[in-house]
Amino acid sequence: MNSTILQTATRYLLPLLLVVSLVIMLQGHNKPGGGFIGALIGAAGFALHGMAFGPKATRTALRVDLVWLMAAGLAMAIASGLFAVVEGSAFLTGQWGSVHVPGFGSIKVGTPLLFDIGVYCVVLGVVMSIVLALLEE
Amino acid sequence: MLLLGIVLSGFLLATVAPWLHRVLGRFAGVVIAMLPLGICVLLGTRAADIAAPGGAVVESFEWVPGMGVSLDFRLDGLGLLMAMLVSGIGAAIFIYAGGYLKGERQLGRLYAYLLMFMGSMLGVVLADNLLLLFVFWELTSVSSYLLIGYDHAKAKSRSSALQALLVTGLGGLAILAAALMLADVAGTMTISELAARSDVIHDSPLSLPIMLLLIFGACTKSAQFPFHFWLPNAMAAPTPVSAYLHSSTMVKAGIYLLARFSPVFAADVLWAPLLTWIGAATMFVGAWLAIRQSLLKPLLAYSTISALGAIVMSIGVGSTYAVEAGMVFLLSHAFYKGALFMAAGAIDHETGEKDVDKLGGLGRAMPLLFAATALAGASMAGILPFLGFTAKELTFKALLKSAAAGPEGIALVAVFTISAAFGVVVAARIGLSPFIGKVRPTPVKPHDPPLALMLGPALLAVLGLAAAIIPAVLAMPLVRPAASAILAAEANPDLSLWHGFNLALGLSVTALVVGALVYVMRRGVVGVTEPLQRVLNAIGPAKIYDWALSGVIATAKFQTRALQSGYLRQYVFVTISTTVITMGITLALRGGLGTLPKMGEVRTYEAALVGLILVGAVFTGFARNRLAAIAGLGLVGYGIAILFVLFGAPDLSLTQICIETLTVVLMVLVFYMLPDFRNISAGPQKIRDMIVAGAVGAVMASLVLLTGGLRSGRDVSEFYAANSLPEAHGRNIVNVILVDFRALDTLGEITVLIVAAAGVYALMKVTPARPKREQEGGAP
Numbered sequence: 001m002n003s004t005i006l007q008t009a010t011r012y013l014l015p016l017l018l019v020v021s022l023v024i025m026l027q028g029h030n031k032p033g034g035g036f037i038g039a040l041i042g043a044a045g046f047a048l049h050g051m052a053f054g055p056k057a058t059r060t061a062l063r064v065d066l067v068w069l070m071a072a073g074l075a076m077a078i079a080s081g082l083f084a085v086v087e088g089s090a091f092l093t094g095q096w097g098s099v100h101v102p103g104f105g106s107i108k109v110g111t112p113l114l115f116d117i118g119v120y121c122v123v124l125g126v127v128m129s130i131v132l133a134l135l136e137e
Numbered sequence: 138m139l140l141l142g143i144v145l146s147g148f149l150l151a152t153v154a155p156w157l158h159r160v161l162g163r164f165a166g167v168v169i170a171m172l173p174l175g176i177c178v179l180l181g182t183r184a185a186d187i188a189a190p191g192g193a194v195v196e197s198f199e200w201v202p203g204m205g206v207s208l209d210f211r212l213d214g215l216g217l218l219m220a221m222l223v224s225g226i227g228a229a230i231f232i233y234a235g236g237y238l239k240g241e242r243q244l245g246r247l248y249a250y251l252l253m254f255m256g257s258m259l260g261v262v263l264a265d266n267l268l269l270l271f272v273f274w275e276l277t278s279v280s281s282y283l284l285i286g287y288d289h290a291k292a293k294s295r296s297s298a299l300q301a302l303l304v305t306g307l308g309g310l311a312i313l314a315a316a317l318m319l320a321d322v323a324g325t326m327t328i329s330e331l332a333a334r335s336d337v338i339h340d341s342p343l344s345l346p347i348m349l350l351l352i353f354g355a356c357t358k359s360a361q362f363p364f365h366f367w368l369p370n371a372m373a374a375p376t377p378v379s380a381y382l383h384s385s386t387m388v389k390a391g392i393y394l395l396a397r398f399s400p401v402f403a404a405d406v407l408w409a410p411l412l413t414w415i416g417a418a419t420m421f422v423g424a425w426l427a428i429r430q431s432l433l434k435p436l437l438a439y440s441t442i443s444a445l446g447a448i449v450m451s452i453g454v455g456s457t458y459a460v461e462a463g464m465v466f467l468l469s470h471a472f473y474k475g476a477l478f479m480a481a482g483a484i485d486h487e488t489g490e491k492d493v494d495k496l497g498g499l500g501r502a503m504p505l506l507f508a509a510t511a512l513a514g515a516s517m518a519g520i521l522p523f524l525g526f527t528a529k530e531l532t533f534k535a536l537l538k539s540a541a542a543g544p545e546g547i548a549l550v551a552v553f554t555i556s557a558a559f560g561v562v563v564a565a566r567i568g569l570s571p572f573i574g575k576v577r578p579t580p581v582k583p584h585d586p587p588l589a590l591m592l593g594p595a596l597l598a599v600l601g602l603a604a605a606i607i608p609a610v611l612a613m614p615l616v617r618p619a620a621s622a623i624l625a626a627e628a629n630p631d632l633s634l635w636h637g638f639n640l641a642l643g644l645s646v647t648a649l650v651v652g653a654l655v656y657v658m659r660r661g662v663v664g665v666t667e668p669l670q671r672v673l674n675a676i677g678p679a680k681i682y683d684w685a686l687s688g689v690i691a692t693a694k695f696q697t698r699a700l701q702s703g704y705l706r707q708y709v710f711v712t713i714s715t716t717v718i719t720m721g722i723t724l725a726l727r728g729g730l731g732t733l734p735k736m737g738e739v740r741t742y743e744a745a746l747v748g749l750i751l752v753g754a755v756f757t758g759f760a761r762n763r764l765a766a767i768a769g770l771g772l773v774g775y776g777i778a779i780l781f782v783l784f785g786a787p788d789l790s791l792t793q794i795c796i797e798t799l800t801v802v803l804m805v806l807v808f809y810m811l812p813d814f815r816n817i818s819a820g821p822q823k824i825r826d827m828i829v830a831g832a833v834g835a836v837m838a839s840l841v842l843l844t845g846g847l848r849s850g851r852d853v854s855e856f857y858a859a860n861s862l863p864e865a866h867g868r869n870i871v872n873v874i875l876v877d878f879r880a881l882d883t884l885g886e887i888t889v890l891i892v893a894a895a896g897v898y899a900l901m902k903v904t905p906a907r908p909k910r911e912q913e914g915g916a917p
Contacts, residue, residue: 024791029867032787034875040795047802070891077884092880094865108866112876115883119876122887126894127799133901134806 003052010052014061017045025120029112035119042120043127055135058128066129073121080114139183140196140210140263143176143220144273147256151249158245166235166589169248173227173255180212180221184614187213190621193329195265204268205326211265213329214618218464219262219393221615222471223386227255229593233479234377236589237486247287247375254280254382261390267316267326274312274358274394277387278305284382285374297370300682304367308357312394315350318343332400332625339404348402351394352411359391361449362419365442366679372434376482379434380593384441385475389467392448396463400625403455412453413545417552419446422669424559428659429666431494433481433567437474440517440563443556444470450549451532452623454539461620461630462531468616469516469524469601476513476597477567480506483590484571489580493566498576502583505591507572512598514568516605518561518652519645522634524605524612526645529557531630533641554648561652562659608632710829717832724839743783750776758827763814767804771797788871 025038050058062069081092096110150172158165187193193216198208212220231251238244257280260273279302286298320326322341323334331338338344355361360368371383382388395412402408423443430436444466451463483506485491488499500507516523536553540546585591604611612632620628636642655662674680700711753772760766774797781790857870857878867873875883 028869028872029876030869032791032869034788034869034872036875037788037791037795040792040799044795044798044802047799051802051805070894074887074891077887081880081884092884094877094880096866110866112865112867112873112880115876115880116872119883119887122890126890129894130897131799131802131806133898134803137806137810137901 006052010048014045014049018042025116028116035116036123039120039123042124046128047131050131050135055132058132066125069121070125073118073125077115077118080111080118083111140212141198141208144256144260144263146172147252147259151252154248154252155245158248163235163239165248166231170228170231173224177221177224177228180217183212184217187217187618190627206268207266208269209265209327210263211329212263214622215396216262218615218619220259223255223258226381226385226471226475229596230377230381232589233593236587237377237482238375250280250283258386262393265328267320267328271313271316275309277390278302278309281382281387284378285371287375294373297373301367301371304357304364308354311350312354315347318347335401335404338401348405348408351398355391355394356415359388359445360442361415361446362422363678365419365423368442369435369438372438376478380475380478384478385471388445395449395452396623399452399623409453409455413450416446416450416453417549420450420556421552424556425666425669428559428562429663429670432491433485433493436563436566437478437481440560441474443560454535456535456538457624457628458535458538460623461628462528462535464616464619465531465630466528468612469528472597472601473513473516473525476509476594479594480510480513481567483586486590487581487586488583493571495577496571497574499583500572503585505585509595509598510568512602514564516601517564519557522605524601527605527632527634529645530641533644537640554644557648558651558655561649562656565656605634713833714829717836721836746776746779771801
């Protein structure tokens with residue numbers, strides 16, 4: 001599909017969609033959202049990119065190999081559970097701490113966030129590998 | 138460590154056996170034989186420790202303590218007899234196999250299988266834990282399968298191996314079931330503790346099924362009628378294997394099992410008559426069919442069946458005499474049958490002829506083999522002064538004792554006499570007829586076999602003579618503790634050869650004379666045996682096995698054709714309609730459909746939204762082309778997303794919208810690759826699909842409504858609502874559940890996602906080479 005309109009629109013839409021997807025993921029703990037939904041929005045953005053510029057360009061735009069993305073996501077999710085094991089609690093028990101950010105105050109950070117980022121990576125990788133495989137047919 | 142080491146050493150040596158064969162060449166058999174020989178000697182040195190009644194060497198190691206399974210080993214009289222047979226004959230077999238299959242490339246593999254078998258068999262007879270016994274029992278079946286199928290290029294070997302595996306494997310499963318029930322009833326897995334609890338077992342309602350399953354398992358393994366048919370077919374194995382597994386050791390595992398559990402079940406009214414008559418029937422059928430054979434190995438195989446039947450019968454009769462007789466019979470049979478099998482293999486090996494009727498006058502060319510074979514044959518025929526004679530005398534004595542009690546005993550005496558007479562015929566046909574008379578031409582010019590082939594038969598044949606002449610040294614230390622272990626009381630068998638002129642001797646002589654007569658007139662007698670063979674051929678157990686096997690294969694084929702169509706729509710259809718039907722029936726039967734909860738007030742905009750969704754669904758059903766169908770589905774999907782918003786589930790709504798969007802994207806991508814829409818969804822098919830879809834909706838809706846009405850007691854969602862913020866520091870309950878409370882589920886789900894992605898990728902990217910059939914234009 002070689003459409004200038006689609007390509008131009010995509011150039012602006014993709015960053016926007018990616019920002020939205022990250023925000024949705026990060027706000028998930030307190031507001032609607034989460035890694036899964038965020039990844040689906042991001043995947044929609046990249047799918048749009050794929051249709052506008054072709055799968056090869058999208059693979060470049062993604063920067064990481066999808067297999068690595070999925071593997072890293074799964075590894076992150078498992079690693080987030082191992083913190084608790086080191087602490088002596090059951091696997092995947094949430095561990096929390098707070099980080100002080102100058103000029104912002106302290107933010108609570110916990111292993112569930114790492115877990116959610118892992119989910120994000122896996123879902124993005126899975127959806128994109130299916131979409132790109134279909135696009136390349 | 139002694140017993141564990143003995144059992145494991147066979148498996149350990151098996152792992153390096155092929156390498157030993159490569160390095161040592163023709164000496165490998167002799168070197169490997171040192172292990173069983175060592176085991177045999179080692180066991181012999183412990184004989185004194187267990188000679189006293191109840192004496193045993195016991196070992197225990199933890200294995201699966203949580204399930205009561207431990208590596209319990211126990212060497213008692215019965216175990217000693219069996220283990221010494223397994224290892225002693227094993228030593229002879231390894232030397233013999235090295236000579237018999239000299240130059241065979243795969244010989245190393247045969248050694249490995251044989252060693253694996255030896256370890257398993259030693260495990261069976263030494264295990265003192267029900268599940269451990271089962272494991273080794275199955276391992277003997279597996280190694281027997283590998284050994285029968287050793288010549289795997291031949292279809293006959295493969296089918297025979299499979300038959301033996303299926304029959305004995307079925308028995309193995311029966312034993313597993315029996316073992317589990319026994320452990321449950323008796324409260325222990327330790328075999329040696331079961332006898333003391335036989336009252337508890339006897340009083341349990343499970344007592345009968347346990348006993349029947351055990352007998353079934355033992356009968357399949359020991360080739361008892363009607364499960365005898367696999368044994369003659371197992372002769373497809375190389376002769377060393379037949380001599381080892383299928384005459385002297387493995388087929389005695391069933392007898393071992395019956396003997397082992399005899400103290401537990403002897404009090405049961407069914408135990409004795411069942412075993413007695415199964416044994417007697419097997420003994421008779423085996424003997425009857427044996428004299429029909431003219432090939433060396435089938436001849437021996439059927440007579441083995443007969444002998445196994447005789448031993449089972451002795452255990453069934455169960456008197457002190459009978460059990461002693463059974464153990465002597467077991468020992469003497471192991472000696473002479475092992476010898477005869479090896480001798481038969483040697484004859485075949487040196488002459489190239491397997492048919493007894495075409496052999497004659499070999500005595501001059503192979504005098505040593507003649508001597509060994511004749512000695513073993515004499516023991517089999519039950520001639521004085523061989524161990525076979527002692528065994529026969531004791532059996533007659535035991536049967537006569539029970540004959541005094543009633544007419545069944547007299548029938549047993551008669552059956553045993555006839556079978557013994559037929560045994561004489563078989564003994565003469567193998568031990569005598571190939572070696573005497575006119576010299577017949579054979580494919581290979583006969584001469585005495587090399588030492589490796591001679592050693593085994595000669596040794597065992599001489600043992601059969603020596604053990605009878607000096608029983609105090611060679612037979613008594615084995616037979617007496619074994620019989621004591623079975624009887625759970627002190628046994629004192631009288632193994633002397635001469636008891637004066639009495640009825641037992643008279644019957645022995647009768648059997649000999651009748652046997653000699655039958656041998657002379659065997660052509661006429663074979664005609665008499667014809668009807669039984671014909672009946673067995675038509676509706677015998679082997680036939681039933683064939684029917685069952687082809688039935689299973691036909692069912693599998695039909696089921697595969699019906700379920701594995703290769704069309705996604707077919708799979709979806711079958712999966713969904715099965716779910717709907719089973720769930721619908723359950724809902725209807727349990728009255729679920731009648732108890733729908735009261736619903737709240739429906740608002741106008743809710744009704745309008747539901748109406749919109751319904752319109753989308755119906756439109757999809759009637760759409761003429763795919764694009765319209767996709768649009769209709771989209772209406773349904775987005776409508777549901779709005780529904781989620783209205784009922785306070787923004788997360789679900791967001792997800793639903795994203796999924797809908799991506800579905801459209803995917804549809805667009807595959808649009809041109811899909812088959813013509815009208816071809817896969819038109820006419821009656823469409824109506825069928827709409828009915829199924831409607832049924833899914835109806836069943837799922839009622840299920841959801843029902844579960845909504847069933848909530849009671851502590852509510853799960855309340856727990857999450859209450860604990861989400863304090864415990865997991867999150868206000869979004871859905872997300873907290875996903876990443877914290879039920880994070881393990883999510884971890885499983887993303888793993889499945891990755892697997893699914895790999896599957897999709899493989900389907901898309903890996904194009905297999907097209908099968909030839911398709912290229913030629915045939916139907917896929």
